[in-house]
Amino acid sequence: MTRTGTTRRRAPLRARLRRDWPLLVMVLPGALLLLVFHYVPTLGNVVAFQDYNPYLGDSALQALVNSPFIGLDNFRALFATPAFWDALWNTLSITAFQLVFFFPLPIALALLLDSVLSRRVRTLVQTIVYLPHFFSWVLVVTFFVQMLGGAGLLAQELRQAGISPPEIMTNPDTFLLLVTAEVVWKDVGWGTIVFLAALSTIDPHLYEAAAADGAGRWRRLWHIALPGLRPVIVLLLILRLGDALSVGFEQFLLQREAVGRQAAEVLDTFVYYHAITTGDYGFGAAAGLFKAAVGLVLILLANKLAHLFGERGVYSRS
Amino acid sequence: MKVDTGATTSRRAFLGLVGISATAGLLGGCGDKAAPGGATQKLDALAGVLPEQGALPAGIPKPDVISTRPVADGYTRFPSALVDAISQQPGAGGKPVTAMTPAWGPAPPSGANNNYLTAINAKLGTPVEFSVQDGNTYAEKLGAILGARDVPDLLCVPGWEVAKLARFSDAVKALFEDLTPFLSGAAVKAYPMLATLPTGAWRNACWNGRLMAVPNPTDNPFPYTLFYRKDLLKGPAPTSIDELYATGKAVTDARKGVWAFDNIFAMVQMFHKAPGSKDGWRRRSDGTPEFKYETPEFRQAAEFMAKLYAEGLVHPDVVASRGADAKQLLQSGKILFKQDGMGMWQPMQAEQQNVTPGFEVAPVPLFAVGGGSPLAWGDDEPISYTFVKKGLGKERVEELLRLVNWCSAPFGTNEYNLREFGVEGKQHTRGPDGPVKTDLGFKEIQNQYFFISGRTPVVQPTPQTPKYVPDMLAYANASVAHLEKDPWDGLKFEMPAKYKAGLVPSDDQINDILRGRRPLADLDAVVKEWRANGGDEARDLLGKALADNGR
Numbered sequence: 001m002t003r004t005g006t007t008r009r010r011a012p013l014r015a016r017l018r019r020d021w022p023l024l025v026m027v028l029p030g031a032l033l034l035l036v037f038h039y040v041p042t043l044g045n046v047v048a049f050q051d052y053n054p055y056l057g058d059s060a061l062q063a064l065v066n067s068p069f070i071g072l073d074n075f076r077a078l079f080a081t082p083a084f085w086d087a088l089w090n091t092l093s094i095t096a097f098q099l100v101f102f103f104p105l106p107i108a109l110a111l112l113l114d115s116v117l118s119r120r121v122r123t124l125v126q127t128i129v130y131l132p133h134f135f136s137w138v139l140v141v142t143f144f145v146q147m148l149g150g151a152g153l154l155a156q157e158l159r160q161a162g163i164s165p166p167e168i169m170t171n172p173d174t175f176l177l178l179v180t181a182e183v184v185w186k187d188v189g190w191g192t193i194v195f196l197a198a199l200s201t202i203d204p205h206l207y208e209a210a211a212a213d214g215a216g217r218w219r220r221l222w223h224i225a226l227p228g229l230r231p232v233i234v235l236l237l238i239l240r241l242g243d244a245l246s247v248g249f250e251q252f253l254l255q256r257e258a259v260g261r262q263a264a265e266v267l268d269t270f271v272y273y274h275a276i277t278t279g280d281y282g283f284g285a286a287a288g289l290f291k292a293a294v295g296l297v298l299i300l301l302a303n304k305l306a307h308l309f310g311e312r313g314v315y316s317r318s
Numbered sequence: 319m320k321v322d323t324g325a326t327t328s329r330r331a332f333l334g335l336v337g338i339s340a341t342a343g344l345l346g347g348c349g350d351k352a353a354p355g356g357a358t359q360k361l362d363a364l365a366g367v368l369p370e371q372g373a374l375p376a377g378i379p380k381p382d383v384i385s386t387r388p389v390a391d392g393y394t395r396f397p398s399a400l401v402d403a404i405s406q407q408p409g410a411g412g413k414p415v416t417a418m419t420p421a422w423g424p425a426p427p428s429g430a431n432n433n434y435l436t437a438i439n440a441k442l443g444t445p446v447e448f449s450v451q452d453g454n455t456y457a458e459k460l461g462a463i464l465g466a467r468d469v470p471d472l473l474c475v476p477g478w479e480v481a482k483l484a485r486f487s488d489a490v491k492a493l494f495e496d497l498t499p500f501l502s503g504a505a506v507k508a509y510p511m512l513a514t515l516p517t518g519a520w521r522n523a524c525w526n527g528r529l530m531a532v533p534n535p536t537d538n539p540f541p542y543t544l545f546y547r548k549d550l551l552k553g554p555a556p557t558s559i560d561e562l563y564a565t566g567k568a569v570t571d572a573r574k575g576v577w578a579f580d581n582i583f584a585m586v587q588m589f590h591k592a593p594g595s596k597d598g599w600r601r602r603s604d605g606t607p608e609f610k611y612e613t614p615e616f617r618q619a620a621e622f623m624a625k626l627y628a629e630g631l632v633h634p635d636v637v638a639s640r641g642a643d644a645k646q647l648l649q650s651g652k653i654l655f656k657q658d659g660m661g662m663w664q665p666m667q668a669e670q671q672n673v674t675p676g677f678e679v680a681p682v683p684l685f686a687v688g689g690g691s692p693l694a695w696g697d698d699e700p701i702s703y704t705f706v707k708k709g710l711g712k713e714r715v716e717e718l719l720r721l722v723n724w725c726s727a728p729f730g731t732n733e734y735n736l737r738e739f740g741v742e743g744k745q746h747t748r749g750p751d752g753p754v755k756t757d758l759g760f761k762e763i764q765n766q767y768f769f770i771s772g773r774t775p776v777v778q779p780t781p782q783t784p785k786y787v788p789d790m791l792a793y794a795n796a797s798v799a800h801l802e803k804d805p806w807d808g809l810k811f812e813m814p815a816k817y818k819a820g821l822v823p824s825d826d827q828i829n830d831i832l833r834g835r836r837p838l839a840d841l842d843a844v845v846k847e848w849r850a851n852g853g854d855e856a857r858d859l860l861g862k863a864l865a866d867n868g869r
Binding site for chain 1: 457458461462464465466467482483484485488489491492493572573575577630633634635637638639652815818819822823826827829830833835
């Protein structure tokens with residue numbers, strides 16, 4: 001490599017390849033997966049603008065080519081469906097609620113765990129709180145039904161005591177609390193992993209120096225631990241916003257009948273019931289594309305905001 | 319061959335119908351457009367494509383109980399000697415056949431882990447590899463594989479799922495082999511077991527005027543039966559809606575964890591005599607069609623069901639989650655009444671009487687709200703259809719049909735016995751009264767080969783459940799007398815796409831009413847919305863079909 005003045009000239013391509021080939025090889029499988037499972041299927045979004053009939057022609061590709069284009073008709077139909085707006089509203093309220101009542105919990109738990117000195121206790125607690133993440137939603141919902149449902153443990157205990165049990169699993173008004181509780185139980189432990197990793201990178205000397213200067217527990221938390229976590233928190237927050245219109249699927253599918261469409265229909269179940277089960281793929285793709293577009297706008301906005309506050313965000317222009 | 323298409327509701331619909339009314343040679347290129355307005359196929363006009371009727375293999379004894387069709391005849395004793403129906407090995411040892419079938423309850427072991435499959439595959443000569451899917455969500459799985467055009471060599475499509483599948487006749491044409499040249503007329507003689515299936519079943523296996531599938535004829539026409547735990551219910555089965563309610567109230571004891579009911583809304587509708595033809599239609603006295611939502615009977619049924627929910631007589635697990643296993647609740651006595659297909663009865667009885675001494679399930683005899691003769695929903699459409707993947711080549715299709723033919727051997731043959739009960743000493747033991755399934759048999763045999771074939775239906779005896787045949791046939795033959803007259807009998811409909819899509823939101827809202835989240839008075843608004851969302855379109859199609867056929 002040669003340097004001329006302050007600008008650095010790039011090495012020729014061959015030299016860079018020779019230097020970086022192990023890195024490129026390592027990236028290759030991931031890039032291939034991304035191509036096959038993300039970029040190629042993205043082309044399928046074309047059906048959002050078609051009266052798509054999967055049975056035209058001799059193959060799926062021919063069906064795609066032969067289905068007539070109908071412009072924005074699918075979107076018009078989508079926006080004219082009241083159930084769509086209900087689902088959108090439900091999805092957004094669940095996202096907003098969980099942003100406030102779920103998102104901070106893994107941070108708090110990670111800080112707590114980080115302050116536990118005994119390695120054994122910490123590992124044990126971590127293992128236990130990670131565990132529910134690996135349960136499927138069917139299991140989680142069944143577990144909640146068996147614990148809190150009308151024939152569950154709590155209800156039966158209350159009945160034995162002569163108290164009539166409250167409706168927990170079937171009350172549409174408190175459904176938001178219920179689904180958030182389920183998410184917390186399932187994923188709060190799993191969510192700590194990134195934060196624990198970030199905490200472990202904070203130089204312990206900082207704590208020691210602060211302690212020596214007389215900083216108490218709270219001041220160390222406020223001035224050292226949280227600032228250390230800030231880039232990670234901002235990053236995850238932005239990514240979460242990009243996913244604002246995805247709040248899960250099975251969880252709502254399973255409990256939809258219990259509390260009704262008004263409370264439990266989210267965008268993903270809407271697409272499932274109004275497009276997948278009825279075979280109206282164009283309509284479903286339109287809803288999916290709408291979701292993706294909103295997600296993209298939210299990510300861009302949040303990233304911009306992060307830059308304004310001096311954070312790196314998900315990416316930045318170099 | 320000429321197929322009368324019946325209704326033409328609009329110009330667009332007419333374009334769709336061309337594919338159906340075209341004569342065989344003209345089929346290609348027609349009907350590429352789905353029929354958004356729906357379509358009618360007149361089954362009588364299909365005589366030209368149907369297979370010739372063949373006789374059962376010699377040596378099969380006469381049935382002991384003769385039934386009223388569409389209820390099958392029954393045997394109370396197992397034949398002393400079984401006959402060999404097929405002498406040649408059906409498979410040519412080709413590459414394994416892929417197949418997809420439904421099963422309810424735990425999935426059976428697959429591949430080499432299942433001795434039953436290994437034994438039958440050895441007999442067949444060409445192994446069949448099953449993908450067994452949950453029967454409760456089978457339509458969803460079907461929708462996905464059809465839409466992706468990724469179908470197995472042999473695909474089971476249960477009759478009751480057909481109406482749920484969008485653009486199904488398009489899918490049939492695009493994805494499955496036209497079996498007319500293989501099975502029509504005398505050609506069926508190459509597959510003598512298939513030739514024994516009743517003509518009515520074959521008529522239903524036609525789409526777009528062609529023979530597209532092998533039907534699996536039904537042994538009883540009833541979609542639902544209300545079962546109850548006879549051993550747990552002190553006293554006789556309820557004989558009126560008030561008794562049903564009173565019994566439910568009396569047996570529900572939340573503190574002991576016992577509730578009366580599963581979701582029994584279909585049966586409640588039947589007791590109230592709400593219409594059920596073509597999934598809920600009947601003819602008004604003025605000759606126009608009306609849907610169940612619009613009838614006073616349905617309103618009363620909804621009111622009754624809402625009362626059951628409101629008073630907490632339905633098990634909370636059923637109320638709280640789609641994942642609740644109501645069969646398990648009935649088996650463990652946590653509920654006492656459950657609606658299900660007739661197919662639930664015998665296997666549950668046979669299996670559970672070993673677990674719970676004295677266990678007995680029985681059907682509640684039909685009754686009518688307000689007295690008079692009851693109403694039974696039902697039709698004689700096949701249980702399921704077996705489709706063959708398109709484009710496998712003539713020889714492979716013939717091999718597949720020979721496999722299906724082998725699996726279709728009727729009761730009284732060795733082939734049937736192996737298919738139904740597996741190998742003696744492994745999946746069953748042979749007693750004086752016939753084969754008794756072992757635990758391994760219950761685990762491994764889940765109707766896999768049954769669902770890729772058709773057989774002459776009979777109600778067969780099993781040594782474990784000697785009362786089943788007389789009890790089942792007594793119930794079925796008593797109920798069949800009240801079978802609803804279908805004004806559109808012999809006509810096959812592809813309902814308008816808008817109507818199919820509109821049923822989901824309507825069902826949601828009716829569910830809200832049943833669960834007490836909306837008042838009963840909202841039913842009027844639901845009906846209004848349903849009419850605008852394709853309900854009236856479906857009415858036009860059905861009304862036109864009546865007029866065109868002079869009914």
